[in-house]
Amino acid sequence: MQVEFKENFDISGLTTFKIGGKVNKIYFPRNLDEFGYVVKKTPKPKVSGNLSNMLISSEGYDGVIISTSKLKNFYFTGDKLYSECGVKVPFLAQTMCDEGLSGIEFMIGFPGSVGGTVYMNASASGTAVADVLDSAVLYSKSKGKFTLSNEEMQFGYRTSICQKKPYIVLAATFNMRRKPVEKIMRTIEENLIFRKNHHPLLKLPNAGSIFKNPKNNIAGRVIDEAGMKCASVGGAQVWDRHANFIVNTGNATSLDVLELMLKIYDAVYDKFKIKLVPEIEFLGGNNAREVEIWEILKKKRK
Numbered sequence: 570m571q572v573e574f575k576e577n578f579d580i581s582g583l584t585t586f587k588i589g590g591k592v593n594k595i596y597f598p599r600n601l602d603e604f605g606y607v608v609k610k611t612p613k614p615k616v617s618g619n620l621s622n623m624l625i626s627s628e629g630y631d632g633v634i635i636s637t638s639k640l641k642n643f644y645f646t647g648d649k650l651y652s653e654c655g656v657k658v659p660f661l662a663q664t665m666c667d668e669g670l671s672g673i674e675f676m677i678g679f680p681g682s683v684g685g686t687v688y689m690n691a692s693a694s695g696t697a698v699a700d701v702l703d704s705a706v707l708y709s710k711s712k713g714k715f716t717l718s719n720e721e722m723q724f725g726y727r728t729s730i731c732q733k734k735p736y737i738v739l740a741a742t743f744n745m746r747r748k749p750v751e752k753i754m755r756t757i758e759e760n761l762i763f764r765k766n767h768h769p770l771l772k773l774p775n776a777g778s779i780f781k782n783p784k785n786n787i788a789g790r791v792i793d794e795a796g797m798k799c800a801s802v803g804g805a806q807v808w809d810r811h812a813n814f815i816v817n818t819g820n821a822t823s824l825d826v827l828e829l830m831l832k833i834y835d836a837v838y839d840k841f842k843i844k845l846v847p848e849i850e851f852l853g854g855n856n857a858r859e860v861e862i863w864e865i866l867k868k869k870r871k
């Protein structure tokens with residue numbers, strides 16, 4: 570089977586952070602058969618969706634990425650919506666609105682793919698994937714293709730079974746309800762207005778929330794109160810309107826972002842004894858300092 574790929578591929582343009590160096594090899598399967606085939610034959614594949622929650626090293630990544638960006642089929646029957654993993658969720662939310670199907674309006678404001686959104690159990694406006702997912706079609710090298718119900722997906726705050734086991738999301742089915750288009754549209758508009766006022770638009774490249782909310786607290790608030798709003802390293806800056814966002818002001822490198830994350834982590838720990846946990850994922854390996862910082866952040870220093 571011939572699956573489209575590129576070697577030595579500059580990935581910065583595909584990430585919402587607009588940061589990232591050359592990736593050794595990236596596949597672009599055009600259907601689920603190609604996707605399964607290439608996952609199976611690749612020793613340690615890293616699947617990418619819309620790269621809106623990932624920081625890729627400016628010094629590149631020597632592994633293999635499999636992009637789901639061409640897996641774009643979806644259909645709906647009755648009150649069920651089935652979508653392949655590569656469909657972008659704002660597009661899906663808008664399309665369902667036009668069809669008078671309600672349930673995924675919360676997805677309008679973040680630039681994820683269905684696969685990444687299920688993997689993260691992404692949420693917004695008080696609704697999470699866990700609230701609307703019926704079932705997911707997954708793939709693993711040992712089990713092949715299989716389906717898990719919502720309960721079996723082990724959803725939690727920004728987590729799913731796919732983060733505990735090497736399971737890849739091929740597709741997902743969501744529970745929808747019929748509603749008048751105008752009502753769905755109103756919710757979508759409200760969600761968009763809220764986001765416009767509280768989140769940076771992609772004109773200011775970013776990767777969404779940098780840290781998860783600590784238990785019973787809000788990451789943006791503790792970062793702000795630790796004096797880190799507007800702090801910067803190189804071209805990476807804590808956004809002036811919401812401190813849990815780091816924006817790329819133009820020429821940020823992945824090392825700038827990681828050094829800034831470490832500063833934030835330390836400032837919050839020093840002030841509140843709270844150990845922030847990254848929400849974004851880092852992919853790299855060629856820069857020893859980056860690897861060191863990522864280890865510290867993952868292991869929670871002190």
Ligand SMILES: Cc1cc2nc3c(=O)[nH]c(=O)nc-3n(C[C@H](O)[C@H](O)[C@H](O)COP(=O)(O)OP(=O)(O)OC[C@H]3O[C@@H](n4cnc5c(N)ncnc54)[C@H](O)[C@@H]3O)c2cc1C
Nearest residue numbers: 618619620621622654679681682684685686691692738777
């Ligand atoms: C401006 C902005 C606002 C955001 N707002 C929110 C928000 O309100 N709520 C929220 O939850 N998130 C938010 N995010 C973060 C992000 O959009 C979501 O987490 C999104 O669901 C990630 O999807 P993705 O396709 O971009 O994933 P990627 O960034 O491509 O990948 C993220 C992780 O998912 C894995 N993955 C991707 N596809 C698959 C697959 N098919 N199977 C298995 N694993 C896969 C990747 O390997 C990686 O580990 C925001 C991001 C931005 C830039």
